[in-house]
Amino acid sequence: MSHNPSQPSSSELVELHVFYVPEGSWNYKLNTISIEVINKFISAGFIRVSPQLTLQALRLRLGEFLGEDAVAEKFLFLKCIGNNLAVVKEKQEPELKLKSFAPPYVCNVTF
16 A cells, blocks of 8 residues: 555544534624533544644535535634634634644643
């Protein structure tokens, strides 16, 4: 089996944890979620992706990772800002790479 140089090896992939956020957790006025309610999130599992992939590219490939019935438009990317998780704006998705959403760069939150 030959290695495709454009595809990272398994050891170069990062694991991202995907969660479902229950209704009522959002502060719609600020478009944030307090990290205090993170323990109410429901795990959808982990996906292994290249750290160089952008959020926009991941959105386009969500069906590969989560099943074809996944609706990419319903997924939001959250970034830790102080004591809250804020929604990443769509215009930022082409610029932000997944490596900034993987350990050790993610919020230090204990469930």
